[in-house]
Amino acid sequence: MDFRASAFLALAAPVLAALVTMAPARAENARAAPAQVARALGAWELSNPAGDRKCEVAFKPERAGPGFAIGFHADCASLFPAIGAVSAWSVAPSGAIRWLDRAGTAQFEFDETELGIFESLRPGDPTVYFLTNLGLAGQQPPAADEVAGIWTLGQPAGRALCTLDLKAELAADAGALEQRFALVVTDGCERSIAALGLASWRLEREILVVAGRAGSLSFRRETDGRWIKTPQDNRPLVLGRP
Template identity: 30%
Template sequence: MIARLGVALGLLLAAGSAQAQDASTLKKDMIGQWELSTTERSKTCVVTLKPDPAPQGMKLELEPSCATALPFTKDIAAWTVKGLDIVRLENAAGDAVIDFTEVESGIFEGLRANEGVYILQNLVAARSLAKSMDQMIGDWSMVRGNGRPICGLTLTNNEASTPDNFEAYLKPRCEQPVAAFAPTMWRLERGALLLIAPSGETWRFEADDNAQWRKSPDSADPLIMLRQ
């Protein structure tokens, strides 16, 4: 009986040690510059997370434009890690302004009630994404797998009426089903291109090894976007 209790106690101590190690590792990994933004970077803010202790967590710096781009950042005074995997940006009292959890390597998501989702991403990676978005702007051709064109499309950097989306325009004489879909907005999301219709219907395209964008899920007669 005593031996079993000793084993159980050992397992609990080991689990506690692993949890502390996970939180400690996350704290170390978060030190540096991050971009805080809306989901598709229409509004951005650079946050520098520091290892120095603050009254409620650790110190950070927000670039001056943060308060204008994202007004809620005016309340942020420190950062910390809660539990195993929650990165918290908090106010001077230690209350959460926004909590982030990692959804992909180096990409964290946080939700603010009545506002929506925000992204915290390594600054270098975020700026690489911005370059990718710039490369998407312009004229595209939609073709079938055999290369037959069925529609022309222009992606712009004009902000659409829906937050974090940009305006898209179909060219005349598009064939079905693109003409019926009639997208008016686009955005990049986690490496995929999303085309969005006024109804809210969304088509997802993913880049392939040939620098093309193929509609997902793939099919026997794929729809492919090619740069014109």
């Protein structure tokens, strides 16, 4: 992640924290994991399969009616008239991106087909719509064997808080088709981390999630190989190799 993206997420973090816990009128965003919302912020491109129609789209963190604010380049409406009713975006619990009208009805639902590339088919509309996250497309998602092993959890420029052993074996309670692996926390873990009862880890595309009986933490990998907690907040955490 470059400096501009990091700064953008840092500024957006308080808004995200509020929006993903909003009550019933925005229940869909409340169910979406904060990390799913954070990964969607920023610059996107809407296109057709041939690539001869393209326009820029911005996913913003500000609240807008039933979801979050969305910005379309001036030529988008003429290239893709179907977006005329779109006034907000949201993330479904599955990770799908939804474009909503003012009433909160989904006008588009984009499913992720590969990292950072989403596709939508609309009933009665012959066009296939592609939505590309310009910050993610073209990247290779991490593999489980790259992530397994010993990690130190701590503050970016401070002390270590805990040592985590991300096992290569599946968690004991993992389902038959579930890629959720065992995690062991060492003794002497800082109290707030120990209280989570962390016991498993998994990869959700490019996001690493460590989970326990009382909560979870999500991380995204930096270019230096460390993993930074996402979304960013007033207590940043980093996973690094000891």
